[in-house]
Amino acid sequence: xxxxxxxxxxxxxxxxxSMTLQCTQDMNHNYMYWYRQDPGMGLKLIYxxxxxxxxxxGEVPNGxxxxxxxxxxxxLRLELAAPSQTSVYFCASSxxxxxxxxxxxxxxxxVT
Amino acid sequence: xxxxxxxxxxxxxxxxxxxSLNCSYTVSGLRGLFWYRQDPGKGPEFLFTLYSAGEExxxxxxxxxxTKKESFLHITAPKPEDSATYLCAVQHRSQGSGTxxxxxxxxxxxxxS
Numbered sequence: 001x002x003x004x005x006x007x008x009x010x011x012x013x014x015x016x017x018s019m020t021l022q023c024t025q026d027m028n029h030n031y032m033y034w035y036r037q038d039p040g041m042g043l044k045l046i047y048x049x050x051x052x053x054x055x056x057x058g059e060v061p062n063g064x065x066x067x068x069x070x071x072x073x074x075x076l077r078l079e080l081a082a083p084s085q086t087s088v089y090f091c092a093s094s095x096x097x098x099x100x101x102x103x104x105x106x107x108x109x110x111v112t
Numbered sequence: 113x114x115x116x117x118x119x120x121x122x123x124x125x126x127x128x129x130x131x132s133l134n135c136s137y138t139v140s141g142l143r144g145l146f147w148y149r150q151d152p153g154k155g156p157e158f159l160f161t162l163y164s165a166g167e168e169x170x171x172x173x174x175x176x177x178x179t180k181k182e183s184f185l186h187i188t189a190p191k192p193e194d195s196a197t198y199l200c201a202v203q204h205r206s207q208g209s210g211t212x213x214x215x216x217x218x219x220x221x222x223x224x225s
Contacts, residue, residue, distance in 0.1 A: 042215035103155035
């Protein structure tokens with residue numbers, strides 16, 4: 001049982017490039033989330049999904065896109081990377097909205 | 113506006129010196145309050161969930177309590193391995209089909225031997 005896994009662990013992008021952050025969970029959770037964490041700030045929700053085929057925006061969705069074709073996977077797409085997207089990205093999952101949320105190890109992204 | 117405030121921002125303790133971390137919240141209808149531990153370079157690790165005022169949870173040297181406006185994470189006789197950032201998060205009632213957590217900025221605890 002690996003829990004929530006994320007790839008890559010680190011990435012450096014040039015301004016205007018695109019990339020996909022991968023996230024997989026093996027706990028059969030319906031709910032999945034993408035958060036970003038900036039120094040001195042709380043985790044901010046980017047997008048979330050309540051099941052395969054269903055996604056919705058969180059607090060800071062601009063510049064990102066998601067898809068959920070399976071229960072296990074929830075990739076996050078960055079289009080036209082900007083320096084403001086330099087952050088640590090965490091994928092997470094849970095059984096439900098009021099149940100404990102399990103986080104992946106994070107992806108540290110730098111846009112220069 | 114829904115808000116979670118943690119204090120202090122940083123706390124330095126000597127090994128064995130007990131203390132408490134505070135998490136105050138203003139949300140419209142609390143569904144749950146969560147405590148997480150985050151080590152440098154890692155994702156948050158779940159510690160406790162509290163659902164109603166008066167509830168308490170314990171795990172080793174940690175004890176979490178909840179009132180209608182705040183939660184405390186009590187650390188008894190801490191050890192250096194308890195050094196980490198402790199995050200508080202709340203989940204509020206929503207008209208939507210799913211919501212996520214509102215996080216505080218965390219309290220960074222350093223325990224020296």
